[in-house]
Amino acid sequence: AQSVTQLDSQVPVFEEAPVELRCNYSSSVSVYLFWYVQYPNQGLQLLLKYLSGSTLVESINGFEAEFNKSQTSFHLRKPSVHISDTAEYFCAVIPTSYGKLTFGQGTILTVHP
Amino acid sequence: EAQVTQNPRYLITVTGKKLTVTCSQNMNHEYMSWYRQDPGLGLRQIYYSMNVEVTDKGDVPEGYKVSRKEKRNFPLILESPSPNQTSLYFCASSLGGFTLNTEAFFGQGTRLTVV
Numbered sequence: 001a002q003s004v005t006q007l008d009s010q011v012p013v014f015e016e017a018p019v020e021l022r023c024n025y026s027s028s029v030s031v032y033l034f035w036y037v038q039y040p041n042q043g044l045q046l047l048l049k050y051l052s053g054s055t056l057v058e059s060i061n062g063f064e065a066e067f068n069k070s071q072t073s074f075h076l077r078k079p080s081v082h083i084s085d086t087a088e089y090f091c092a093v094i095p096t097s098y099g100k101l102t103f104g105q106g107t108i109l110t111v112h113p
Numbered sequence: 114e115a116q117v118t119q120n121p122r123y124l125i126t127v128t129g130k131k132l133t134v135t136c137s138q139n140m141n142h143e144y145m146s147w148y149r150q151d152p153g154l155g156l157r158q159i160y161y162s163m164n165v166e167v168t169d170k171g172d173v174p175e176g177y178k179v180s181r182k183e184k185r186n187f188p189l190i191l192e193s194p195s196p197n198q199t200s201l202y203f204c205a206s207s208l209g210g211f212t213l214n215t216e217a218f219f220g221q222g223t224r225l226t227v228v
Contacts, residue, residue: 009153036219043117043203043219044156090155100171101146101205101217105155 002027002093004104012110015083021076021107023091031093033074034101035065038088047089050074061085086111115140119204119220126194126227134189134223136204142218144207145187146171147179149200150222156203162187194227201225 007022025031035047048059055067065076074091091104117138126132138145146161148171158171162181176198178190187206191198204220 004155006155043221044205044217045219046216049216100158100161103148103156105153 002031002095002102004091004093004102006089006091006104006107008107009105010108010110012112013081014112016080018079019077019081019085019109021089021091021109023074023076023104025072025074025091025093027072027093027095030096032096033065033067034092034094035059035063035074035076036090036092036103038090038106040087044090047076081109081111083111083113085109115218117204117206117218117220119202119223121223122221123224124226126225128195128227129193132191132194132225134191134202134204134225136187136189136220137185138187138204138206138218139185140206140208140218141184142206142208143184145181146205146207146217147177147187147189148203148205149173149198150203151200159189159202194225196227199225199227 003026005024013019033050036044037047038044048057050057050067058064063078067074088106088108090106092101094101120135143164147159148156150156157173159177160179162168168179202223205217207217
């Protein structure tokens with residue numbers, strides 16, 4: 001079985017500041033890792049994913065996440081946030097062979113002007 | 114446009130009155146799943162289906178039923194809703210059971226209130 005822990009339930013930041021949303025996971029098997037974003041009153045959307053290859057993955061809107069196997073982490077970062085990045089962010093994992101998608105508890109990112 | 118459609122988006126009902134939340138996808142996905150989202154708990158899986166007529170329990174199946182008679186539809190049924198089922202519900206679909214195509218597509222959500 002897998003588990004995902006998002007270490008911060010809420011992260012307030014000012015516009016143009018850098019941000020890091022932390023995600024740690026636990027699994028006895030190899031996993032794929034994801035970040036999903038949920039904007040207010042909307043469903044979840046895939047932000048980025050790590051399947052294999054380079055451990056640093058990027059999204060089209062400036063977010064990046066780095067898979068660290070030794071620390072079992074997949075932290076999400078952005079060097080300069082915008083008001084429009086205000087949303088709830090979910091880290092998720094799934095076994096590479098077969099299994100279900102397991103979500104973390106979510107981190108609410110609030111960007112203040 | 115590829116999408117997962119849930120209905121209704123909002124629902125207020127009374128304890129014990131049976132209800133169904135519909136979910137339909139137009140991507141010919143085999144795998145579909147229902148989640149509930151509660152503050153501080155993230156998304157928890159209720160039921161999932163690997164294909165037509167194949168369903169299985171997730172982490173929190175008590176009080177829910179599902180059916181998968183057609184590939185595109187995966188309704189969630191609450192036979193006798195209770196206030197602890199007040200939540201935000203999401204339907205999701207994916208090709209190949211999350212192994213071949215590991216992106217899950219989510220519906221817009223259904224906010225259910227049981228009074």
